[in-house]
Amino acid sequence: MAEKIQCLRLSQEGVEDAFIWQPIKFGIYSVKSGYHSAVTPSRPLNPITELNWYKDVWLGNYSQKLKVFIWSVIQRALPFGENLQRRGFTTNVSCKRCGATESVMHMFFNCQYAQQVWNLAPINNAAHLAAQVNFEGALVGSRNTICLPPTGVSENVFPWICWHLWLSRNQLLFENRDISLAETILRSIASAREWISAQGTNAITSKVGVLPTEIDHPPIGDQQLTRSFTDAAWNKDTFTAGLGWIFSDQSGQIGRGSEVQEFVSSPLMAEALACRSMLHHAITSNIENLRVSSDNQTLIKAIKSNRLEKEIFGVVSDIKSLSACFTSISLSFVSSSKNVDADRLAKAVLYDPASASISVMGLGLG
Ligand SMILES: [Zn+2]
Numbered sequence: 001m002a003e004k005i006q007c008l009r010l011s012q013e014g015v016e017d018a019f020i021w022q023p024i025k026f027g028i029y030s031v032k033s034g035y036h037s038a039v040t041p042s043r044p045l046n047p048i049t050e051l052n053w054y055k056d057v058w059l060g061n062y063s064q065k066l067k068v069f070i071w072s073v074i075q076r077a078l079p080f081g082e083n084l085q086r087r088g089f090t091t092n093v094s095c096k097r098c099g100a101t102e103s104v105m106h107m108f109f110n111c112q113y114a115q116q117v118w119n120l121a122p123i124n125n126a127a128h129l130a131a132q133v134n135f136e137g138a139l140v141g142s143r144n145t146i147c148l149p150p151t152g153v154s155e156n157v158f159p160w161i162c163w164h165l166w167l168s169r170n171q172l173l174f175e176n177r178d179i180s181l182a183e184t185i186l187r188s189i190a191s192a193r194e195w196i197s198a199q200g201t202n203a204i205t206s207k208v209g210v211l212p213t214e215i216d217h218p219p220i221g222d223q224q225l226t227r228s229f230t231d232a233a234w235n236k237d238t239f240t241a242g243l244g245w246i247f248s249d250q251s252g253q254i255g256r257g258s259e260v261q262e263f264v265s266s267p268l269m270a271e272a273l274a275c276r277s278m279l280h281h282a283i284t285s286n287i288e289n290l291r292v293s294s295d296n297q298t299l300i301k302a303i304k305s306n307r308l309e310k311e312i313f314g315v316v317s318d319i320k321s322l323s324a325c326f327t328s329i330s331l332s333f334v335s336s337s338k339n340v341d342a343d344r345l346a347k348a349v350l351y352d353p354a355s356a357s358i359s360v361m362g363l364g365l366g
Helices: 002-006 023-029 031-039 053-058 064-074 081-086 104-110 112-120 126-130 135-144 158-175 181-202 267-284 297-304 310-323 340-351
Strands: 225-235 240-249 252-261 289-294 328-333 357-359
Touching (some): 053 064, 104 126, 112 126, 112 181, 126 135, 135 158, 158 181, 240 340, 252 267, 267 289, 267 310, 297 328
Antiparallel strands (some): 240 252
16 A cells, blocks of 8 residues: 555646645655655754745746756756765766865855856845855745846846856866856846746746647757657566666767656556656756657657546646747657667666766757
């Protein structure tokens, strides 16, 4: 019975489920977040300054893509040096700018580069944000941040600055391009302004709860396209799944990811979880145009149609909601003979969880 309950996979994004909005419940819905809260030492928090998933993340006045990004930072799901070290990796754990261990707080606040970016940021309490003990604290602290004139932005720019610090970090790491402090700030303000002005015209203030019935968009040029292949391997005795995915473009394979999840009820659920993890990875890698390939027809049908696939409904809702983060996205079937690389990754990580990895690409700018 306990296993059955643990195998229930609800939506991470809170789509079409009123109960999910309860902040504490949200945190324990996924095994991953449960694991993280179990390994994180409990620390007494002032209730007033405690993170409110609903208010601070999912209803925040910033783009869906940034919400996924902020969620990933808090879940420690991004491949920072410190996160990699915790998972047993010994290479690439240092900040490329200064050589210190790359923790979340280091990357976003304590590295000299980040400090200078915040000093330049046209906000009223930057020093206060950086003084928080963790990222969640800084996010909560940013509630009262005011973006100062003459930026033309009245919203909280905290998430945008974090996003562009992350993009600048990736550009340095993967493209050897050193983005200047001023440019990181200018890009943050520009993308905040662009998003805010788009809200007025499109009346899409919040995409939360909206399920696109059709996630295929018009075709675009091959140069900008990223293709993804996902697959899963499932162990029926342990209810454990290995998830694997590959990204490629015209130049060939550009990234990959794999992870193990426990309490997975079926091969179909495993495929759905692989697809969701791949989308998180794609969004935080700033992939704009994605062509998703899966060799699971049932999953594709469940995503593309409105047919209610009870077992995977929550995860499919997340997939639909996440698809709104892309400029264009499509989903198609691929025979398993063409999906061998993702299949191999999924099997490898199922039998050797230590092989789990995420490689992020330094792709174009948003
Ligand atoms: Zn550093």
